Amino acid sequence: MIAGFQIIEKQIHQKIVNELNKVGLLYRIFVRTKNEKSITEKIQRKINEGRPYDENGKKIQDVLGVRIVTYFKDDINVVKEILSKKFKFIDEEIDELELTVFKPKRTNIICQFDENHIQILKDINLATEKSNFKLIDNTFELQLRTILSEGWHEIDHSLRYKCKNDWDEHKESERLLNGIYASLETNDIALKNLFNELSYRHFKSKNWEALLRNKFRLQFQLSNLKSELIEILNNDTSIGKHILRMDRTTFLLKISELDLSLPVNFNNLLYLVNVIEIKNQKLLEETPELIKTTHNKE
16 A cells, blocks of 8 residues: 555545444445556556546546445435535546446546645655656545445456457447346345335334334344334324335435434434424424434534
8 A cells, every 4th residue: 555545545434434324324335545556557558548647637536446335226325415515526427327228337436635635645745756656636536336236346347347358349248248237236126125115014014113124224223112112103103104105315314414423223213203304292202302402403
């Protein structure tokens, strides 16, 4: 790892983890910094392609790369919205779906380093005599993937993107590789629909913990729903119906904006659902004052 980048990598990693854990999303995060060999190889590859990097023009934007892999497709937008408020997005590659073409959908975002990280990068350039480091931009790349598509992207990057000539005379094989991705994308959609259906079944059977777990699909801590809250839900099924019909993405983004960071468990989630969306009086009477006060500040 390039000296100095370890600090930047660690700080960015921790900032992202803090924000996503606050909401309780199910995800994996991978952070890597290119070594000197990788930087040199990329510079040479761009020269060979006729698109060389230039100290006064286009520079390397992904020496530091962050990949966030979500368990569910709809969490891609949740992560993007949360992090857009914590980092400055300066460019993005987000592919539109084409109905008649098998093609992977990229969500790649270029983010600006903050002032502290830019200063560290300047210090790196001053401390080294290697001209390659002057071709590094003040940015890092953020890639968003689902867990089902992650393996496919790894294969595609290593065995197609880096050796495109291997595929020039084999278009049918290339289409088949894209077709494999298309099937994974279909499974991403099916996975979400499966849990939505399961949520409805648990609502009908008044299994409230299971409703909350499958509706919101978060990393819940081991803590049972309080008996007094279960009684309220049993006596007023309109609360459960409201939960079932809620827009999950909108609600999670509202949680991300709260000043308060709470343990992600069934009780706290139900309190937040109620103070933000439902406003049932009996649930409000059971809600800790800290939660009610924090939300009222928003």
